[in-house]
Amino acid sequence: MIRIPFAQLEQTFTKVLLQLNFPEKRAALCAHIFAANSRDGVHSHGLNRFPVFVQYVKDGLVRPDAEPALLEKNGCLETWTGNLGPGMYNATVCMQRAIELAKENGIGCVTIQNTNHWMRGGTYGWQAANAGCIGICFTNAIAGMPAWGGITPALGNNPLVIAVPRPQGHVVLDMAMSQFSYGKMQEHELKKEVLPVVGGYDDNGRLTTDPAVIRHNKRALPIGFWKGSGLAMVLDVLLVALSGGRSTAQITADKKEFGVSQCFISLYKPDLHAALIEAILQYTRNGASAVAGGRISYPGENTLRNRLQSEQEGVAVNEEMWAQVQGMVV
Amino acid sequence: MIRIPFAQLEQTFTKVLLQLNFPEKRAALCAHIFAANSRDGVHSHGLNRFPVFVQYVKDGLVRPDAEPALLEKNGCLETWTGNLGPGMYNATVCMQRAIELAKENGIGCVTIQNTNHWMRGGTYGWQAANAGCIGICFTNAIAGMPAWGGITPALGNNPLVIAVPRPQGHVVLDMAMSQFSYGKMQEHELKKEVLPVVGGYDDNGRLTTDPAVIRHNKRALPIGFWKGSGLAMVLDVLLVALSGGRSTAQITADKKEFGVSQCFISLYKPDLHAALIEAILQYTRNGASAVAGGRISYPGENTLRNRLQSEQEGVAVNEEMWAQVQGMVV
Numbered sequence: 001m002i003r004i005p006f007a008q009l010e011q012t013f014t015k016v017l018l019q020l021n022f023p024e025k026r027a028a029l030c031a032h033i034f035a036a037n038s039r040d041g042v043h044s045h046g047l048n049r050f051p052v053f054v055q056y057v058k059d060g061l062v063r064p065d066a067e068p069a070l071l072e073k074n075g076c077l078e079t080w081t082g083n084l085g086p087g088m089y090n091a092t093v094c095m096q097r098a099i100e101l102a103k104e105n106g107i108g109c110v111t112i113q114n115t116n117h118w119m120r121g122g123t124y125g126w127q128a129a130n131a132g133c134i135g136i137c138f139t140n141a142i143a144g145m146p147a148w149g150g151i152t153p154a155l156g157n158n159p160l161v162i163a164v165p166r167p168q169g170h171v172v173l174d175m176a177m178s179q180f181s182y183g184k185m186q187e188h189e190l191k192k193e194v195l196p197v198v199g200g201y202d203d204n205g206r207l208t209t210d211p212a213v214i215r216h217n218k219r220a221l222p223i224g225f226w227k228g229s230g231l232a233m234v235l236d237v238l239l240v241a242l243s244g245g246r247s248t249a250q251i252t253a254d255k256k257e258f259g260v261s262q263c264f265i266s267l268y269k270p271d272l273h274a275a276l277i278e279a280i281l282q283y284t285r286n287g288a289s290a291v292a293g294g295r296i297s298y299p300g301e302n303t304l305r306n307r308l309q310s311e312q313e314g315v316a317v318n319e320e321m322w323a324q325v326q327g328m329v330v
Numbered sequence: 331m332i333r334i335p336f337a338q339l340e341q342t343f344t345k346v347l348l349q350l351n352f353p354e355k356r357a358a359l360c361a362h363i364f365a366a367n368s369r370d371g372v373h374s375h376g377l378n379r380f381p382v383f384v385q386y387v388k389d390g391l392v393r394p395d396a397e398p399a400l401l402e403k404n405g406c407l408e409t410w411t412g413n414l415g416p417g418m419y420n421a422t423v424c425m426q427r428a429i430e431l432a433k434e435n436g437i438g439c440v441t442i443q444n445t446n447h448w449m450r451g452g453t454y455g456w457q458a459a460n461a462g463c464i465g466i467c468f469t470n471a472i473a474g475m476p477a478w479g480g481i482t483p484a485l486g487n488n489p490l491v492i493a494v495p496r497p498q499g500h501v502v503l504d505m506a507m508s509q510f511s512y513g514k515m516q517e518h519e520l521k522k523e524v525l526p527v528v529g530g531y532d533d534n535g536r537l538t539t540d541p542a543v544i545r546h547n548k549r550a551l552p553i554g555f556w557k558g559s560g561l562a563m564v565l566d567v568l569l570v571a572l573s574g575g576r577s578t579a580q581i582t583a584d585k586k587e588f589g590v591s592q593c594f595i596s597l598y599k600p601d602l603h604a605a606l607i608e609a610i611l612q613y614t615r616n617g618a619s620a621v622a623g624g625r626i627s628y629p630g631e632n633t634l635r636n637r638l639q640s641e642q643e644g645v646a647v648n649e650e651m652w653a654q655v656q657g658m659v660v
Contacts, residue, residue, distance in 0.1 A: 072599075073436075074435075074436035074598070074599050074600075075406075075434065075435035075436035075437070076405075076406055076435050076436050076437050077432075077435075077436025077437045077597055077598075077599065078436075079599075102407075104405065105404075105405035105406050105407075105435065106403075106404035106405035106406050106407025106408075106439070107405070107406050107407045107437055107438070107439045107595075108437070109436070109437045109597060134568065134571065134572070146617065146620070147614045147617060147626050148626070148627075149619060149620055149621070149624050149625065149626045149627070150614070150617040150618060150619060150620060150626050151617070151618050151619070151620050152617045152618050154613060154614045154617045154626075155614070160561075162561075162564045162565075162568065164564065164567050164568055164571050171564060171567050173560050173561060173564040175554075175557050175560060175561060179554055179555070179557075197537075197555055201620075205620055205621075207527075222554075223553050223554025223555075223557045223558060224505075224509055224552075224553025224554050224558055225509070225527055225553075227505050227509075227553045228553060228554060230503050230505060230628075230629040231490075231492075231503060231505060233501075233610070233614060233628060233629065234492045234494070234501060234503040234629055235492075236610055237494050237501050237607050237610055237611075238464065238492065238494055240603055240606040240607060240610060241464065241494050241599075241602040241603050241606070241607055242464070242597065242599065242602075244601075244603050244606065247606060247609060247610045247613070248610070248613075249609060249610055249613035249614075250609075265437075265595075267407060267439060267572065268404070268407075269402075269404050269407065269409075269571075269572065270404075271574075272571040272572075273570055273571050273574050276570045276571070276574065276577060277567050277570060277571055279577060279579060279580075280563070280566055280567055280570060280577045280578070280579055281567075283484060283577070283578075283579035284477045284480070284484045284485070284563060284579075287476065287477060287480040287481070287482045287484045288480060288481050288482050289479060289480060289481070290476070290479055290480060290481050290531075290535055291479070291535075294479050295479065296477050296478070296479045296480050296484075297478075297479070298560075298563060299560040299563065299564050
């Protein structure tokens with residue numbers, strides 16, 4: 001790991017996206033999101049994911065200049081199509097539209113079909129919270145874990161994001177439905193570590209903390225066993241019911257993760273009771289800690305800590321990945 | 331367990347509630363919900379909970395004739411107070427109002443402060459789905475499990491309900507944030523069984539499947555460890571931000587679970603893509619099963635199976651509980 005200035009990371013991404021015929025503003029937006037994901041410590045959806053994204057663009061799965069379009073309006077509930085444009089751009093447009101609807105009507109919901117991977121879901125939670133709104137969003141994904149009772153992957157990781165604005169740092173939950181992402185399991189495997197808690201089943205159906213076994217047999221564990229399985233399934237049902245877009249089943253059939261379905265909800269009230277929110281965080285933090293000197297965090301707290309550190313010391317990047325992406329600039 | 335006719339259960343509850351000065355229609359509604367919870371197999375919030383509810387009414391914590399009232403309207407987002415009325419009644423009124431807002435505007439949200447325990451959250455998901463709407467609702471609760479990293483209870487079980495209408499049987503997820511409820515752990519303990527998966531920590535901070543240990547030290551496990559802990563906390567934050575009502579911290583300080591905060595969201599579109607939903611359920615079900623002859627269910631499927639069985643054979647009730655409640659009728 002080395003640390004580099006945020007602006008340098010952002011500029012390099014921008015140059016590569018412009019080479020790929022991204023319109024100027026859109027290149028800047030997408031570059032900013034990739035750089036911000038690394039800055040906030042979500043390397044898997046920042047620099048480390050950038051080469052995969054570039055390949056998707058080159059393969060025609062992500063269309064650099066496609067514009068999202070409104071398909072159907074039912075009051076404060078809108079259905080859009082992403083026309084297979086860049087997921088980060090489409091998601092930003094949709095959350096912005098949900099925020100506008102919320103500011104006019106208290107609540108707004110925008111669902112989108114035929115969009116692409118939004119990288120870090122939390123990005124759009126922060127977007128809503130920065131606008132003074134509550135933001136809730138979720139996406140479906142290619143199948144990565146079996147449903148409860150099954151052994152073959154049938155459920156997407158279908159992240160759920162819930163963000164509530166807070167002057168001292170927004171509360172932002174960004175939660176996928178598997179106990180560990182495959183990226184996280186790979187990290188542990190490379191370091192020859194077992195997982196801190198069970199993360200899936202071995203080939204005999206026993207719970208295991210061995211990341212290599214789970215990465216091989218794809219029997220990753222949903223959070224809370226049957227509960228996360230049900231939540232992942234119902235989010236997919238919700239997305240398809242609202243957007244008319246593709247389900248995890250259809251995305252999986254194509255083998256490549258494109259053309260996903262997403263939902264963005266925003267809520268707005270002039271007074272979101274900041275003092276009551278503080279009391280919750282204080283109460284939780286004041287409890288006795290499980291380990292000496294341990295600390296109980298609220299969702300979003302680590303993100304903010306990473307961000308502040310990156311702003312002071314530069315963004316931590318993997319040297320090889322950074323060299324690879326720098327090498328893309330012609 | 332014996333089986334009795336649904337109508338008999340409902341009538342008995344109605345009589346007791348009328349004795350407690352419930353207005354007639356409200357007695358009928360609350361009695362129906364208690365009976366339906368038993369009918370659907372959720373005994374812990376049906377017959378078995380009824381005596382506790384009666385005691386709450388007698389103690390003045392639930393006010394039989396209080397009417398919920400609108401406090402603030404921001405377009406399709408409304409804030410109500412429950413005035414400490416019966417939670418099932420208030421929740422029904424709020425979901426009905428959210429449904430009305432959704433049918434007019436595509437989406438509606440009603441939050442309520444100072445209400446009471448809604449018994450089974452799924453009730454209000456079924457209510458929305460029966461009206462052809464998507465329903466999403468959640469509540470906070472008295473602290474029952476530690477936050478991730480903590481050892482003293484600081485989080486409510488804060489159930490989350492998501493319902494999507496489906497002609498052949500609605501998809502209804504009704505999920506609390508702990509791996510097992512204390513009621514479920516008690517059932518296992520009484521049968522001298524260990525839990526099927528880990529459900530909390532022992533006094534040395536090791537994961538355990540011993541229900542007696544967890545019931546004693548209150549170190550119940552959130553689903554997905556840090557993930558369910560974050561989700562439970564953020565639902566409480568959302569509830570308080572929107573309703574201005576009491577948080578888990580405040581409810582817990584009073585030792586008795588009353589005056590909780592809830593949120594009801596409904597969405598409506600003329601076409602909810604029933605065929606696409608069927609394809610998801612089919613895809614999930616068709617996967618290979620982990621155990622021979624095993625079956626992969628969708629959320630809500632077991633509820634419907636229990637309901638049909640109860641309608642054919644009568645509602646299963648615990649004989650002692652049934653005798654106790656029958657004894658309440660003067």
